[in-house]
Amino acid sequence: MRLPLPELALVLLVGPAASGKSTFARRHFAPTEVVSSDECRALVADDEGDQSATRDAFDVLHVIVEKRLRRGRLTVVDATNVQPDARRSLLALARRTHVPAVAVVFDLPAEICIARDAARPRRVGAEVIEKHLVDLHQSRHLGREGFRQVHNLRSPEEVDGASIVRVPLPSNRKGEQGPFDLVGDVHGCFDELLALLHELGWQVERQEGRFRLHHPEGRKLVFVGDLVDRGPKIVEVLQLAMDAVADGVALSVTGNHEAKLLRKLHGRDVRVSGGLEQTLEQLEAVEPAFLERLVFFLSTLPHHFQLDEGRLVVAHGGLPARMQGRDSPKVQAAALYGETTGRVDAQGYPERRDWASAYRGDALVVYGHTPVEEPRVVSGTVNLDTGCVFGGKLTALRYPEGALVAVPAARAYAEQRNGSAVVSDAC
Numbered sequence: 223m224r225l226p227l228p229e230l231a232l233v234l235l236v237g238p239a240a241s242g243k244s245t246f247a248r249r250h251f252a253p254t255e256v257v258s259s260d261e262c263r264a265l266v267a268d269d270e271g272d273q274s275a276t277r278d279a280f281d282v283l284h285v286i287v288e289k290r291l292r293r294g295r296l297t298v299v300d301a302t303n304v305q306p307d308a309r310r311s312l313l314a315l316a317r318r319t320h321v322p323a324v325a326v327v328f329d330l331p332a333e334i335c336i337a338r339d340a341a342r343p344r345r346v347g348a349e350v351i352e353k354h355l356v357d358l359h360q361s362r363h364l365g366r367e368g369f370r371q372v373h374n375l376r377s378p379e380e381v382d383g384a385s386i387v388r389v390p391l392p393s394n395r396k397g398e399q400g401p402f403d404l405v406g407d408v409h410g411c412f413d414e415l416l417a418l419l420h421e422l423g424w425q426v427e428r429q430e431g432r433f434r435l436h437h438p439e440g441r442k443l444v445f446v447g448d449l450v451d452r453g454p455k456i457v458e459v460l461q462l463a464m465d466a467v468a469d470g471v472a473l474s475v476t477g478n479h480e481a482k483l484l485r486k487l488h489g490r491d492v493r494v495s496g497g498l499e500q501t502l503e504q505l506e507a508v509e510p511a512f513l514e515r516l517v518f519f520l521s522t523l524p525h526h527f528q529l530d531e532g533r534l535v536v537a538h539g540g541l542p543a544r545m546q547g548r549d550s551p552k553v554q555a556a557a558l559y560g561e562t563t564g565r566v567d568a569q570g571y572p573e574r575r576d577w578a579s580a581y582r583g584d585a586l587v588v589y590g591h592t593p594v595e596e597p598r599v600v601s602g603t604v605n606l607d608t609g610c611v612f613g614g615k616l617t618a619l620r621y622p623e624g625a626l627v628a629v630p631a632a633r634a635y636a637e638q639r640n641g642s643a644v645v646s647d648a649c
Contacts, residue, residue, distance in 0.1 A: 223375070228321075234309060238332075239351055241330045309361075323370060325364050327376065348636045389460050393547060395528060403424075404606060406610070411635070418627065425438070442444050443472035451501050476520065484499055487517050487520070538557075560574050582601065585643075591605075602613055612634055613634030616628060
């Protein structure tokens with residue numbers, strides 16, 4: 223049995239005493255990756271069996287776990303973890319540090335655990351093990367508690383045969399070193415996109431219904447999101463982007479408009495506004511196969527990328543340093559919409575935090591989402607959304623050169639509200 227684990231995660235081993243958790247941990251993880259409740263008892267009381275030290279031991283365990291997660295280290299908690307309260311506090315740590323939580327459940331028969339316990343120098347007893355199993359079996363819906371993955375092992379053979387596969391987070395494309403051409407919010411402005419690609423030296427052909435893109439310098443396109451909505455040729459933009467990504471010459475993060483379109487295509491109840499009406503109208507003319515391909519494409523778009531060994535970060539709404547390379551609902555929200563203050567403006571829309579001015583991270587962050595008249599370059603961040611669909615420009619950043627290239631919009635395809643979209647991009 224192959225157990226895929228995110229490369230950065232909090233892993234809880236869940237199961238009764240003597241179910242094989244510690245042996246499993248030693249087999250599959252480095253000693254420094256495993257934080258054991260027994261070892262923490264020994265640290266504070268010189269005796270790993272001293273149950274009177276449990277509270278202090280778990281205080282130490284939580285400190286170590288949080289410090290490791292903040293430093294971006296996969297961390298395994300070797301404890302019974304069969305009670306909801308114990309899991310709840312650890313899940314809160316995962317949320318605070320923006321990492322996914324994974325449960326590996328050791329649901330072995332009681333008689334096996336009791337027999338193993340009887341053969342150990344330090345025994346907990348059959349009564350304790352049976353209580354652990356009762357608690358475990360009352361925890362039937364671990365996924366609802368907030369675990370990203372739950373792996374169940376129900377026999378010694380499954381435990382012994384399991385193998386751990388560490389899977390990079392979708393954002394981890396650090397091995398991609400470019401050079402890159404990063405393109406701001408297209409919003410269906412296909413003609414302007416072709417003009418910009420020409421200015422950047424790209425060769426674009428259409429053969430047998432597919433776009434073929436090539437750059438003689440071996441460059442790669444990176445779309446910062448919001449390919450759809452408001453513009454006149456949304457289907458053409460989508461087809462070009464999907465073909466280029468499929469051919470390996472482009473990357474794309476999701477924008478909030480793609481996220482909303484995907485919810486709609488999945489049958490969710492969303493408000494048709496903010497340009498979504500144009501996208502849906504234009505999609506009415508496409509074949510079912512195109513829609514199937516589109517749903518798959520949108521489903522695979524990550525909320526941000528780390529590129530060039532982490533020196534370049536791409537996120538539609540931008541991303542503070544503490545969230546880069548991490549994966550949680552809050553990271554996704556910040557990457558799609560930008561950070562907000564928790565307040566609303568005079569029009570009732572979320573008030574956005576000027577995170578870019580306060581940014582002090584090592585990576586260059588390239589983003590869009592908030593239209594500006596000229597590219598905003600501040601504190602190691604670049605906003606490329608120059609409002610093409612509103613009659614502005616479509617802008618690209620050449621990386622690592624740092625050159626900005628832009629083409630003017632043929633005309634305004636949508637109106638603006640106080641310098642931004644008529645309908646808030648948060649909708």
